[in-house]
Amino acid sequence: MKSIKASLLSKIDNRSMVVGVVGLGYVGLPLAVEKAKAGFKTIGFDVQDEKVKMVNSGQNYIGDVIDDDLAALVETGMLSATTDFKTVAGCDFIAICVPTPLDAHQQPDTSYIEQSTKEIAQHLKPSTIVVLESTTYPGTTEELVKPLLEEGSGLQCGTDFYLGFSPERVDPGNVFYKTKNTPKVVGAIGEDASEVISAMYEAVLEGEITRVSSPRIAEMEKILENTYRNVNIGLVNELAMLCEQMEIDIWEVIDAAKTKPYGFAAFYPGPGLGGHCIPLDPCYLSWKAREYGFHTTMIEASMAVNDRMPIYCVDRAARILNRFSKPMNGSLVLVLGVAYKQDIDDCRESPALKVIDELEARGALVSYYDPWIPQVRHQGQEYSSLPNLDAETLGTFDLVMICTAHSNLDYQVVQQNAQFIFDTKNAMKDVMNRENIEVL
Numbered sequence: 071m072k073s074i075k076a077s078l079l080s081k082i083d084n085r086s087m088v089v090g091v092v093g094l095g096y097v098g099l100p101l102a103v104e105k106a107k108a109g110f111k112t113i114g115f116d117v118q119d120e121k122v123k124m125v126n127s128g129q130n131y132i133g134d135v136i137d138d139d140l141a142a143l144v145e146t147g148m149l150s151a152t153t154d155f156k157t158v159a160g161c162d163f164i165a166i167c168v169p170t171p172l173d174a175h176q177q178p179d180t181s182y183i184e185q186s187t188k189e190i191a192q193h194l195k196p197s198t199i200v201v202l203e204s205t206t207y208p209g210t211t212e213e214l215v216k217p218l219l220e221e222g223s224g225l226q227c228g229t230d231f232y233l234g235f236s237p238e239r240v241d242p243g244n245v246f247y248k249t250k251n252t253p254k255v256v257g258a259i260g261e262d263a264s265e266v267i268s269a270m271y272e273a274v275l276e277g278e279i280t281r282v283s284s285p286r287i288a289e290m291e292k293i294l295e296n297t298y299r300n301v302n303i304g305l306v307n308e309l310a311m312l313c314e315q316m317e318i319d320i321w322e323v324i325d326a327a328k329t330k331p332y333g334f335a336a337f338y339p340g341p342g343l344g345g346h347c348i349p350l351d352p353c354y355l356s357w358k359a360r361e362y363g364f365h366t367t368m369i370e371a372s373m374a375v376n377d378r379m380p381i382y383c384v385d386r387a388a389r390i391l392n393r394f395s396k397p398m399n400g401s402l403v404l405v406l407g408v409a410y411k412q413d414i415d416d417c418r419e420s421p422a423l424k425v426i427d428e429l430e431a432r433g434a435l436v437s438y439y440d441p442w443i444p445q446v447r448h449q450g451q452e453y454s455s456l457p458n459l460d461a462e463t464l465g466t467f468d469l470v471m472i473c474t475a476h477s478n479l480d481y482q483v484v485q486q487n488a489q490f491i492f493d494t495k496n497a498m499k500d501v502m503n504r505e506n507i508e509v510l
Contacts, residue, residue, distance in 0.1 A: 236254055253278045
């Protein structure tokens with residue numbers, strides 16, 4: 071009789087393994103598509119009926135997924151979606167890719183992981199692999215997911231099923247690195263689990279698979295990736311504020327510094343941090359650190375700087391308006407870009423939305439234009455993008471604030487027709503006439 075490891079490796083090799091992906095968002099759907107493209111029958115699970123219906127009709131809603139790939143996989147029966155977790159019983163490999171937000175007190179909200187794990191546990195069969203991909207604090211896999219799976223299923227981890235953590239590395243809009251070719255880290259409970267989980271990812275992905283000794287290492291590794299960026303962005307944001315006082319161009323400083331071929335990586339200032347990971351992950355680590363009586367002073371300081379940036383940018387905008395004898399209250403302000411980064415349709419945690427909040431709190435009459443995001447719901451309010459960005463429209467605003475550096479905007483037209491522009495992203499660096507431009 072084959073061991074669990076041998077049986078699972080055989081299923082990977084002959085493509086008879088059935089894959090389940092829980093959560094069909096920015097991480098889950100691209101992963102499900104790649105699993106199915108690699109020859110594994112894949113079932114996506116989501117609590118949102120709309121997403122399930124769209125997948126089953128071959129309609130794509132994630133920018134990093136190719137429309138034709140999704141449609142073809144659904145048509146051939148390699149990919150389907152459901153809200154019924156009973157179907158978990160037919161899966162051999164289950165990836166959990168659910169959101170891990172912060173609650174109202176800036177503490178980890180693991181409710182999506184907990185609920186998904188409980189649903190999986192009710193239908194978990196022996197000889198199944200479960201992998202958590204959602205970014206979370208070190209210890210989640212072993213301290214939260216493992217007990218829930220064992221209690222709910224009556225099965226024992228390492229003996230009846232395998233469990234591991236492999237952090238998602240999704241960078242929406244990245245033109246080169248996608249789910250398929252991004253290196254993967256795997257941390258599992260036990261050597262057999264590590265070998266099998268790694269073999270599964272190797273069968274699907276082109277990126278190098280790095281095995282670490284435990285889920286805790288993999289969980290901390292993911293937190294390090296994003297905290298590294300948070301801290302360095304906090305550093306350049308603080309320097310940007312100092313450079314304004316010193317009348318030094320921070321962008322020129324960074325361009326000069328990055329000519330050094332070693333020991334320096336370029337990070338850039340902006341109106342704040344956005345996306346699901348970079349603004350949130352350091353909070354997970356700081357929260358967990360307090361359990362050990364440890365205060366992450368450098369991390370918390372960088373978070374404070376980054377959190378301050380939307381207000382700082384609005385302060386700068388107010389000073390610009392004052393130069394023209396215009397108060398913020400009643401001024402017409404156009405925000406260019408509400409996506410959290412350029413050339414994507416994702417506005418999760420976008421600093422542009424915080425800028426809008428602050429502008430409105432000070433009485434400004436705010437509109438936005440974003441060719442990637444025609445509508446956005448924020449703080450219970452619906453916002454709609456201007457339908458177009460023509461010369462006449464630009465001229466009606468007292469100030470244009472660039473909060474996202476989309477590459478498909480004609481910044482020459484913006485410069486030629488706007489009364490004044492505050493560019494928080496250096497998006498207009500190639501515009502020659504700069505008489506009505508101020509850069510962060």
